[in-house]
Amino acid sequence: MVSWLLAVALSAATANPWASQQFPAPGHPDAIGTYTAGCLQGAVPLPETGTGYQLLRPSHRRFYGHPVLIAYLQQLARRSHTVGLPDLLIGDLAMPKGGPFTSGHKSHQSGLDADVWFRFAPSVLSRAQREAATPLDLVDGQRNRVNRQFSPQHLRLLQLAAEDARVERIFVNPAIKLAACQALQGxxxxxxxxxxxxxxxxxxxxVRLRCPAGNDCQPQAPVPAGDGCGEELLSWFEPPKPASGTATVKAPSPQPAQCRALLTP
Ligand SMILES: [Zn+2]
Structure with missing residues (x-):
């Protein structure tokens, strides 16, 4: 049994060496490559709790990030706390050296991406509760609109998160963007x-941060001009493109050669 488990663990490690990295790569902080094909040098961990936030699934060890990301999240949490929001629940950031996750999303590779849940923490959760927390879905998939869980607190959180100059873009379901556009008219x-x-x-x-100056990351194309509440958004609600479907899977682009060096001890 033990040897079987060992074999499984070893084959997983061989398949994705990034997932078995225990420590950050030493050196100055450097986000390398792209958000979907990259890695991270000089990562730092987000402490499990701090003013205004609590970290989810600590056992997954996806709580490393570029120091700019860690500072951003801590400041976002402090600002949320100051305006009276309950604690934020922080999901995946990146692994110690970044790189692709074995399961789940394909970005989060260069230490500049983080997931912030829409479920708030009304009280201090135990570690076991943070491991087992269930998500709060804000969208009614049948109607393709936000459900009754969407609240002014979510709008406030989105605004606080997006107003920061370090943020490049924030991905949300089209129904949530539509609700924000409608709430803010005028x-x-x-x-x-x-x-x-x-x-x-x-x-x-x-939340996706900009490539910090002097780092070896590749910036994305800037977000289109305007508030994005017009035709482009409405196209998400027209058949046949379902807003809650899945994205087309493209072949993964290779990581920069620099990343390989981070894996050699
Ligand atoms: Zn994400």
Missing amino acids: KPHGWLAKLRPWFGHSAHMH
Whole structure:
């Protein structure tokens, strides 16, 4: 039994060496490559709890990030706390050296992506509760609109998250973007441009930071001009493109050669 488990663990490690990395790569912080084909040098861990937030699934060890991401999340949590929101629940960041997860999403590779859940923590959760927490879905998939769980607190969180200059874009379900557009009609809403409609993302927002200056990461194309509440958003609600379907899977692009060096001890 033990040898069988060992064999399974070994084959998983061979298949994806990034998932078995226990420690960050030493050196100055450097986000390398792209969000979907990259790695991370000089990562730091997000502490399991802090003012205004609690970390989910600590046993998954996906709580490493570029120091810019860690600082951003801690400041977002402090700001949320200051305006009276309950604690944020923080999901996946990156693994110690970044790289592709064995399961789940394909980005989060360069230490600049983080998932923040739409479920808030009304009280201090135990470690076991943080391991077992269940997501709060804000979208009614039948109607393709937000459900009654969507609240002004979520709108406030989205705004606080997006207004930060370090943020490049935030992925949310199209129904959530639509709800934000409708709620803010007639009010200043420059930050809405950064909310990008995407498949899924109905129970968490995916925050993506800009490539920090001097790092070896490749920036993405900037978000389109305007608040993104017009035709592009509405196209998500037209048949046959389902807002809650799955994205087309493209062949993975190779990681930069620099990443290989991080794996050699
Ligand atoms: Zn994500």
